[in-house]
Amino acid sequence: MSEAETNESTEVAGAVAVKPGRHKEATLHEALAGAGAGDGRTLAQLREAALRAYESLELPVWRRSGFWSTSLTSLHLDALEVRHHASEPARPLPEIVAATLPDRPRAGRIVQLDGSVVHVELDPELAARGVVLCPLEQAATDHAETFAQWYSKRLTLDRNKLEAANAAFWTGGAFLHIPQGVVIEDPFEIVYAIDRAGVAQYGRTLIVGESGSDFRVHEYELGGDFEGQALHAGAFEMYLRDGARCRLAQVQDWGAGAGEVYDVSTRTVIVGRDAYCHWLPALLGGHLVSPHMELAVTEPGGDMGFRGIFFTEKEEHLDAFAVDLHETGPSGGDVHWRGAATGASRASFEGLIKIEPGAQQTHTYLQIHTMMLSPKARLDAIPSVLVSADDVSASHGGTVGELDEDLVFYMQSRGLDRATAVRVIVEGFFEPLLAELRDEPLEELIRGKLAAKLAAAEQDIETYAASR
Amino acid sequence: MADLHITNLHVRTEDREILKGVNLAIDKGEVHALMGPNGSGKSTLANTLLGHPAYEITEGQIVFKGQDITEAEPHERAKAGLFLAFQYPVSIPGVSVANFLRMAMNAKRDEPINVKEFRNELQHAIDLLDVDRSFTSRHLNEGFSGGEKKRAEILQMAMLAPDVAILDETDSGLDIDALRTVAEGVQRLHDEQGLGALIITHYQRILHYIKPQFVHIMLEGRIVLEGGVELVERLEREGYDSIRQEFGAHV
Ligand SMILES: Nc1ncnc2c1ncn2[C@@H]1O[C@H](COP(=O)(O)OP(=O)(O)OP(=O)(O)O)[C@@H](O)[C@H]1O
Ligand SMILES: [Mg+2]
Numbered sequence: 220m221s222e223a224e225t226n227e228s229t230e231v232a233g234a235v236a237v238k239p240g241r242h243k244e245a246t247l248h249e250a251l252a253g254a255g256a257g258d259g260r261t262l263a264q265l266r267e268a269a270l271r272a273y274e275s276l277e278l279p280v281w282r283r284s285g286f287w288s289t290s291l292t293s294l295h296l297d298a299l300e301v302r303h304h305a306s307e308p309a310r311p312l313p314e315i316v317a318a319t320l321p322d323r324p325r326a327g328r329i330v331q332l333d334g335s336v337v338h339v340e341l342d343p344e345l346a347a348r349g350v351v352l353c354p355l356e357q358a359a360t361d362h363a364e365t366f367a368q369w370y371s372k373r374l375t376l377d378r379n380k381l382e383a384a385n386a387a388f389w390t391g392g393a394f395l396h397i398p399q400g401v402v403i404e405d406p407f408e409i410v411y412a413i414d415r416a417g418v419a420q421y422g423r424t425l426i427v428g429e430s431g432s433d434f435r436v437h438e439y440e441l442g443g444d445f446e447g448q449a450l451h452a453g454a455f456e457m458y459l460r461d462g463a464r465c466r467l468a469q470v471q472d473w474g475a476g477a478g479e480v481y482d483v484s485t486r487t488v489i490v491g492r493d494a495y496c497h498w499l500p501a502l503l504g505g506h507l508v509s510p511h512m513e514l515a516v517t518e519p520g521g522d523m524g525f526r527g528i529f530f531t532e533k534e535e536h537l538d539a540f541a542v543d544l545h546e547t548g549p550s551g552g553d554v555h556w557r558g559a560a561t562g563a564s565r566a567s568f569e570g571l572i573k574i575e576p577g578a579q580q581t582h583t584y585l586q587i588h589t590m591m592l593s594p595k596a597r598l599d600a601i602p603s604v605l606v607s608a609d610d611v612s613a614s615h616g617g618t619v620g621e622l623d624e625d626l627v628f629y630m631q632s633r634g635l636d637r638a639t640a641v642r643v644i645v646e647g648f649f650e651p652l653l654a655e656l657r658d659e660p661l662e663e664l665i666r667g668k669l670a671a672k673l674a675a676a677e678q679d680i681e682t683y684a685a686s687r
Numbered sequence: 688m689a690d691l692h693i694t695n696l697h698v699r700t701e702d703r704e705i706l707k708g709v710n711l712a713i714d715k716g717e718v719h720a721l722m723g724p725n726g727s728g729k730s731t732l733a734n735t736l737l738g739h740p741a742y743e744i745t746e747g748q749i750v751f752k753g754q755d756i757t758e759a760e761p762h763e764r765a766k767a768g769l770f771l772a773f774q775y776p777v778s779i780p781g782v783s784v785a786n787f788l789r790m791a792m793n794a795k796r797d798e799p800i801n802v803k804e805f806r807n808e809l810q811h812a813i814d815l816l817d818v819d820r821s822f823t824s825r826h827l828n829e830g831f832s833g834g835e836k837k838r839a840e841i842l843q844m845a846m847l848a849p850d851v852a853i854l855d856e857t858d859s860g861l862d863i864d865a866l867r868t869v870a871e872g873v874q875r876l877h878d879e880q881g882l883g884a885l886i887i888t889h890y891q892r893i894l895h896y897i898k899p900q901f902v903h904i905m906l907e908g909r910i911v912l913e914g915g916v917e918l919v920e921r922l923e924r925e926g927y928d929s930i931r932q933e934f935g936a937h938v
Contacts, residue, residue: 624740629777631761632737632770633787633843634794640762643790647781647826 246542246573247487247513250375262359265371269386272377279379279483281509281538283567284601289509289538291381294481299419299450301334301390310337313412315443319472320408321660326434327352328408329393333418336391348401355392355423365396369427373487373515374456381452381483385421389454392423397432397463406435406468406658413473413480416447424455428463428494435466437661442473442480442505453484459494461518467498468661472668473505475533475675480505487513490550493520499656501665502529503672507536514552515544516581522551526652528665529556531564531596532672542571543585545578548611552583557649559589560596561676567599572615576607585615590648592622593679620648622680641680642673689714690883691736691769691851696747698728698735705731707908708747715850716881718897720919722888723905724927729887730774732905733855737761737771752850766795770849772840774856774887778828784839785809785823788846795847812845815875817868833860841869845876851883852876858893870896891923906934 260268278291304310311317313332327341329352336354351362358366376386393409411422428434440451451473459465467488473480482505488496498514514525523543531537543552552572560566570585587600602615622641630640646653646666653662673680689712698706705728713719723729735742736749738761749757756764779787788809793799800808813820818838828836837857844852854873858866874897876882886899894916902919904912906927911934912918922930 623777626777626779628734628737628739628761629773630779630787630791632765632773633791633847634762634765635790636762636794637760639790639794643782643787644779647779650781 246544246571247373247375247485247511248515248544248546250378251373262370265376266387269376269383273380273383273387276377276380276383279381283538287565287567287597289507289536291481291483291507294450295448296419296450299417299448301388301421302418303390304332304335304337306335306337312338313414313443315414315441316410316412316439319441319664320410320439321664323660324405326350326403326405326407328410329354330410330412331391331393331420331422332412332414333420334390336393345401345403349398350401350403351394351396352407353394355394355425356390358394358425362394362396365427366394366425369456369458370425372456372458373489374454374485379483381450382454382485384419385423385452385454389421389423392425395424395426395436397428397434399429400431402433403435406437408437408439410439410441411451411453412439412441412443413449413451414443414445416445416449416478419450419452422451422453424453426457428457428459428465430461430463433464435658436468438467438469440469440471440473440482442478444474444476444478446477448479448481451480451482451484453482453486455484455486457488457496459488459490459496461492461494463491463494465496466657467496468656468658469500470503470661470665471501471505471508472503473508475504475535475672478506482508482510485511487515490514490516490518490521490523492518494518495522497524497526497655499526499528499652502527502537502539503665503668504530504532504535505537506534509538511540513542513544515542515546516550516552517546519547519549523553524655525552525554526655527556528649528652529558529566529568530669530672531558531560531562531566532676533562533564535562535564537564537566537568539568540571541569542573543583545574545581545583547575548578548608549580550578552581554583554585555652556586557588557652558598558600559592559645559648560598561592561672561679563593563595565597567601569601569603570615571603571605572613574606574608574611574613578608579610581608581611581613583613587615587617588620588648589618590620590622590645592645592676592683594683622683637681638674638677641677642670645669645673690752692750693736694748694750696732696735696749697745698731698742699745700741700743704745705742705908706735709908709910711903711910713851713883713885715883716877717883717901718877718899719885719901719903720888720894720899721885721903721905722919722922727905728908729905730855733771733774733853733885733887736764736853737769738764762794765847768850770844770847770852772837772844772852772854772857774859776828776836776840778826778831780826780829782827783824784827784842787827788823788843791843791847808846812842815845816842816872818842834862834865837861838865838869841872845872848876848880849882851885853885853887855887856889857886858888858890866893867896873897891919894919904930906931
């Protein structure tokens with residue numbers, strides 16, 4: 220690849236290394252000041268507090284370094300509404316869901332369309348072993364104790380208007396509870412779909428993996444083919460207790476058609492003692508997408524692999540923030556993101572390693588690789604490292620690349636046409652992460668989506684090649 | 688007309704003319720050697736023959752198997768049966784040798800090759816070139832040693848079975864054993880499949896294993912001298928200086 224390398228190593232000895240980044244937003248951990256929103260308050264009280272925040276806040280405009288911003292002011296929030304669907308047992312899956320999700324064995328599936336959960340299924344054998352998969356609304360009453368213990372424990376409710384909207388207005392939602400020691404190979408699928416304009420979807424997911432559990436979660440956010448604005452303001456929290464393991468993947472594709480889906484979401488995964496999480500969000504499109512993703516080790520021995528893919532096209536705007544947070548040590552972290560941009564899209568990825576005081580013997584690494592595929596696209600990758608412990612290693616590196624014409628020529632000289640060569644190069648660029656999913660149907664799904672996006676951008680890539 | 692017929696080829700890059708009227712004809716089953724000092728334009732010729740976009744053909748013609756391919760896309764030339772073993776093969780992250788080979792073979796065919804047939808052909812090529820089986824599951828050229836890259840080039844050549852192959856300094860960077868394996872591999876493809884080859888090299892040693900019928904000497908963008916293997920011997924003895932004096936192309 221024609222690329223520039225950036226490498227920085229912070230072998231810290233009693234020093235604090237600060238890299239420029241989005242410190243003003245800080246981490247959820249900081250915003251919570253150690254205590255979750257779910258600090259004994261009831262759901263009603265939390266909704267009430269969130270409502271007050273919602274009413275007092277304006278739609279956010281985030282000014283970023285480099286003279287650009289992520290502004291939600293173009294969102295006509297008043298024109299959107301939470302649409303509900305009556306639950307009918309025989310209701311077919313929403314079209315976009317049926318068309319997208321792979322046909323494969325699964326442990327369970329929950330589908331929310333617009334404001335309502337329209338489909339829940341759970342392997343009866345797992346249900347018999349105590350696994351719970353149901354709408355979060357239902358969990359608030361049917362599983363009140365667990366709900367009260369974990370709900371919003373590590374999520375904030377007032378950092379911005381849309382976060383407050385979620386905390387105040389969420390409907391439907393997903394609740395997954397894996398009992399102690401239960402090991403499940405097939406994934407649970409959690410789906411949020413929007414299939415028409417004018418919808419505000421406040422999705423909310425709570426997952427608890429009890430000690431020694433081992434499971435997979437595939438989360439999907441899908442947009443159908445429609446014209447006009449829609450909103451997904453999501454909140455996701457997962458708690459992995461002692462020795463629990465989860466492979467979490469997320470496929471977000473709100474569609475690059477005429478629909479303008481705004482997605483402002485917060486996700487956090489809390490890794491407990493000797494627990495492990497492998498988390499891979501694939502952010503594949505949306506009109507304006509601004510996720511805050513935080514993977515935090517909160518107890519000794521926790522380990523994580525934080526992977527991510529993004530691909531923006533056309534006029535899309537992505538403003539992603541990923542945090543690798545270590546509250547205690549020993550702990551491990553390994554963050555690896557890859558992104559590409561075509562069209563006139565704008566993608567910014569900020570990755571932050573944050574090691575809290577006392578998180579000794581933490582070893583973590585952050586790498587970000589990007590590939591520009593269009594002259595009009597803009598792509599930023601901003602790594603930051605904030606270390607407040609002295610017996611740790613934290614470093615970051617990455618590459619910034621463009622489509623390498625020598626690579627294209629090499630493949631063409633072997634008989635592949637140009638479009639295929641480009642596809643193979645871009646797939647190869649993402650391949651190290653896709654292969655890590657260790658899930659054939661999911662890998663194929665993401666490969667297929669990437670291929671379709673590249674095919675749509677062929678002309679663009681051609682122009683770019685000619686211009687250089 | 689020969690299978691590959693190059694007439695009065697002039698090629699320039701953005702800033703200057705590099706090839707200044709090259710004529711060359713190669714038939715299937717013939718082995719040609721092309722020698723010349725650094726920077727004389729050998730790789731430029733090789734890349735131009737496959738249609739590299741950095742090189743602009745300002746004059747002349749390339750005809751391959753009766754078709755004018757001067758303007759053809761690189762992949763069309765490949766599909767027609769031309770092959771280039773690169774002097775500096777690039778690496779393709781995330782794509783295994785085997786997968787890449789399968790894609791390249793399928794590009795040439797109407798129906799995708801079936802798994803068994805592919806495996807057989809791959810095994811055949813692996814045996815021919817004496818490479819380790821694990822080689823084919825590695826990402827193409829990524830972290831390959833110089834010698835491994837050259838072997839991977841010839842492995843691809845064996846699989847794609849071109850009519851005419853250009854080997855751009857495939858011998859450079861190979862140890863003596865690897866050189867013999869690779870050279871014998873090329874010789875076998877020549878014997879078995881009637882491969883025509885243009886071997887670009889600086890050294891006599893590869894020509895001990897593959898006997899060229901024709902030797903061409905390139906100087907400053909032109910082929911100035913042609914003959915048989917005796918030319919190689921003369922070069923070894925006298926170097927390029929005497930040839931330069933004789934043909935003294937001055938820029
Ligand atoms: N893409 C390019 N852009 C600019 N100049 C080029 C380019 N390719 C080749 N050249 C120049 O053209 C001349 C011929 O280069 P070429 O690589 O063809 O030489 P060569 O005969 O293969 O040399 P060597 O024996 O060192 O491999 C050199 O001066 C080189 O710098
Ligand atoms: Mg050369």
